[in-house]
Amino acid sequence: MAKVTLIEAINMAHAWEMSHDASVVALGQDVGRNGGVFRATQGLQKTFGADRVIDTPLAEGMIAGLCVGMAAQGLKPVAEIQFMGFIYPAMDQIVNHMSRLRNRTRGRLTCPVVIRTPHGGGIHSPEHHSESVESMFCHVPGLRVVCPSSPARAYGLLLAAIREPDPVLFLEPVRIYRYARQDVEDNGEALPLDVCYVLREGGDCTLVTWGAMTVESLKAADELAKQGIYVEVIDLATLSPIDAETILESVAKTGRLVIVHEAARNVGVGAEIAAIVAEHGLYDLEAPIQRVTGYDTIVPLARLEHDYVPSVARIVTAVRTTLS
């Protein structure tokens, strides 16, 4: 068992699956020789050759479109989009083809593709490097959206994503790529793609979050515990489809719900969670739902970034408001 960071776990899962399934290929900008700008694919080209770990020209739409063609003809491409803010040129292929091919052909052709991309900000990057626009993709029928928040979940969920016969958008929380090390056994065991994870139990308030915001959320839970308030922290992990049951059960227990995400609030994934609870758990709610999110603004550049990303203090305040 090795103590690995989240990015190392991604690398490990990638390598595992490539050694066990000859149809898996990796492609993207700088993923080969350079091992990816964050080193997620480090060493893969050396091990598996330039035929299976492909440095592409610079065009995201092309990367996604190639994946569709490759997958339809029997490969399992795992593509990297260098930052989520550069995924838009790939949108057409993702929405109009990748997520639809099975449906359009009544199952004749399928699209087992994984699109990996860094997610979120907080590392003082240049413009367009801090985006977390998962909600756009969660709206796309036929597409799964996953976001791990620990090395172990990164490992297990990436394996699951590659093995899934349908396309998966795999979001990697940049801020915690190297945040902590965790024992992860490199045993090829995948995690399910349709459940969320209760990271911490508590009876006073349910806190649903994902990606890098799990860190702030757990810290907030610590601080609140000191004040005698016990929050149940849920890592959504799979953002689409949402595991509504686990959330509804928790809300049934706590009567309160706070949602934390880094993306802008308006029509974020937090809205869907709130809507689900307002539909199916309304009578359990003892207080208004709260969303602690990025503001409905462009993610600011480095000097104001920390004012944009939800802070421990904001989460604590929201939970206390819910309880008052």
Next chain:
Amino acid sequence: MAKVTLIEAINMAHAWEMSHDASVVALGQDVGRNGGVFRATQGLQKTFGADRVIDTPLAEGMIAGLCVGMAAQGLKPVAEIQFMGFIYPAMDQIVNHMSRLRNRTRGRLTCPVVIRTPHGGGIHSPEHHSESVESMFCHVPGLRVVCPSSPARAYGLLLAAIREPDPVLFLEPVRIYRYARQDVEDNGEALPLDVCYVLREGGDCTLVTWGAMTVESLKAADELAKQGIYVEVIDLATLSPIDAETILESVAKTGRLVIVHEAARNVGVGAEIAAIVAEHGLYDLEAPIQRVTGYDTIVPLARLEHDYVPSVARIVTAVRTTLS
């Protein structure tokens, strides 16, 4: 005063603004000679010349990108994307530039652009011609999203959109392009871009909807009225930013909320409305919120289309469930 259809009202508003503001130009595929595939721009090229009503090559990203450049240098482009299912190639320019230019330059350069596009299905079109993916765009900071549901609102809102100093995505409900005629005075009077419209008052349940679904919603309201149930029908009209006040006031009165939209449910704009009410109007709610929406599937082709689009019967059932 002329009795005009919704599409004629769009044409009228477009012509009005072009004759009163020399900086307004129209561009898109087939908008000139052919007057647009739905005839929204019919006659404009004849009146204003090929310099101001521009038939472009076939590339949506190019159309949007040109708009950014034109707008930054003093024009007010009104572009047509032929169908909403073909807007994805324009996404990068819309999100990463059009909606951001003012913010990125601290107001030095601005982007007064209108992107018009047909919205929704129900007219037995081929694949990719029935999309209504407004929720993706409502998530974009810096962008307004508008969707009229009557000739008068089409006229007034399009004028407002063109005059707005910031970008507006203007969604045109295809199914009701020619559904009904209405007296619309061609007087250049714009409507506000931040309010919704109460189409019908009622005390039993609030029904929020937009675009072509206003028709089904009003029919459902008629049917329910016969049963002694009075729903308040609200046309959202501006989908982003949402006029939360009007909705919250209505829910405070009725205690019940049903949201109707044609787009897929998951992370649709309906989710945001539900979330707003679960945050700010929770104590007013006497029953769970209901969403009557397209399913979380690809919009099916013609033969199953009517099973996808929310029907009067589904709306009636949802309202009755809410009341029971």
Next chain:
Amino acid sequence: MNTTAQFDIQYCQYLDADGRFLPDLDLSTLPSFAHDPIELVRMYKMMVLVRAFDTKAINLQRTGKLGTYPPAAGHEAAQVGAAAALNAEDVIAPVYREIGTQMWRGVRMAEILRYWGGDESGNDFINTRHDFPWCVPIATQTLHAAGAAFAFKIRNEPRCALAYIGDGGTSEGTFYEAMNVAGVQQLPVIFYVVNNRWAISTPLSQQTAAHTLAQKAIAAGIPGIQVDGNDLLAVRHVIEQALARARRGEGPTVVEALTYRLSDHTTADDASRYRSTHEVEQAWNIEPMKRMRAYLERLQLWDDVQEQSYKHECSQQIEAAVSEYLATPTPPVTAMFDYLFAHPPQRLLDQRDQAMMNSRATDNHG
């Protein structure tokens, strides 16, 4: 100033509008199939069938029995010629208008009608399992062909991919991205530009300032060639040569076929709004069927009697397909759920149940 690079674009044509060899043609350069009576007649017959089917489909749409339909009239040689050059195990990425292509490949007429009649099952081609479905979002399919070719290259299979694209389609950036990566990776793919002069109402002159569309290949550093798209022999030969190159590992080719869209863009379009009758009449003078028929008649491979009897046969085949199509029941409402995922999430299954209930309720209503 030094010249650092030079390029030229060749144009290939064998038959003139009357089906005679061009005067300066070196007959020894003719492909072998040009001397194969069976193959020549087979191709011509398919063109006749395609034209007849096309006419019928437009009719069905006009009488409310079919959805919007994109006529192929004028494209028969461009479609059948290219399709005939392919092997069954090659893969195509077709656009909406490739009626004749699909028919040659083995897509059944009833399937074609089902698709344009609004039923996705029309894409579940029974005979061409690996081909991509009809593609509507312009130019996107060029990348699918490149991706397929990439898979063939990685697996070292002797297969090729062929992407269809229109003159309008060449303005989408996607097309250049596909050519470019195909060039870098020397993929076994052909980008087949069917230049019919119009993209809905947009004439070629408003689409690009490029003198030819074949020259767009130069941007990707790959070969580009123009062919008379109304000349069945030339089309098939040029595509055969491009395929041979690709199979030899020499990479992609762009082939531009010059043809004309004789019909409206689709049944929802009215081309008389934007182009002159004169232009259309001119185009009819050089259309592909007449030319090929004259060629066959000259070789005494075809005559009036055969034409009449074959046309009759076509009608019967088409009527059978139409009957099959019209007898196809509306798919169950569950069809919109059942092919979305291999492992459908619970939420979707719940919606599926609701949809069944809603659909039954509606049926009771009306």
Next chain:
Amino acid sequence: MNTTAQFDIQYCQYLDADGRFLPDLDLSTLPSFAHDPIELVRMYKMMVLVRAFDTKAINLQRTGKLGTYPPAAGHEAAQVGAAAALNAEDVIAPVYREIGTQMWRGVRMAEILRYWGGDESGNDFINTRHDFPWCVPIATQTLHAAGAAFAFKIRNEPRCALAYIGDGGTSEGTFYEAMNVAGVQQLPVIFYVVNNRWAISTPLSQQTAAHTLAQKAIAAGIPGIQVDGNDLLAVRHVIEQALARARRGEGPTVVEALTYRLSDHTTADDASRYRSTHEVEQAWNIEPMKRMRAYLERLQLWDDVQEQSYKHECSQQIEAAVSEYLATPTPPVTAMFDYLFAHPPQRLLDQRDQAMMNSRATDNHG
């Protein structure tokens, strides 16, 4: 087969690596500025300032005082040469690396530092009000330049737009879309491809199979030309000629400047992972500064003493800019709200209030 189209790509260079005219050069073709001592020295001095600023910026990043920064070393002639050809009322759409371009245009060094230090107000250029801001999403800016040029054309203004793009950028479809529409509309725009051989770790050979990047112009039916991007005289002259064409209404040009990225891609990159020291050393032999200095010295327009004293002057200017930059207060939290809309919606104003409260709360915390 007939040839239907022919193209060639020219290459322009005046000075060799030692600053001597190429042996076969016809001196009468030299541009007028090549004989203007004041202008020559002014350009050279800017190159020196740019190199010094670049070094300082990397330093600031290394010491935690600046964010990720994209060094310009090696691009000085390509940047200053092109910028010097423009008029003030022309408009540029620059990419992140165009440090020297911006400095020549009049963007203040403190503004440049503010932007790369993580403050959007660095884009609120005081002197170049119409220029587009630094562009990060690759190739997107080419359309902004085309759109600007369209505006100039519609308003009949004698202005041009110039879009910068890298070798990597030429793989994005957007670039071709921009060239294509510029060709159709004969827009007064120049697409300036700065080919520095690398796109992060991707060498040119993996980016495209095209022999030159200038030939990509052929796809759009517009002229393309290559120039030695390390030759200040050639760069400026080629751009001047392209601008003159555009102003005469003769439409767009693609100019490819051949240069080399002497530094890492950005301060976040380590180029030694993917390219050889040998290659980089070779590139230093033909870099632009040395060449221009030798040319000036030969004309006796420059010497060691001037070089030393000017470098000192540069340091002082740069230090002043750095001080100004470091003294700039962090923008108020409200800055992220205040430039989003001309008419901010109420919901956003509410969030603005919350953000102010949250920010104050955080300040009290820490």
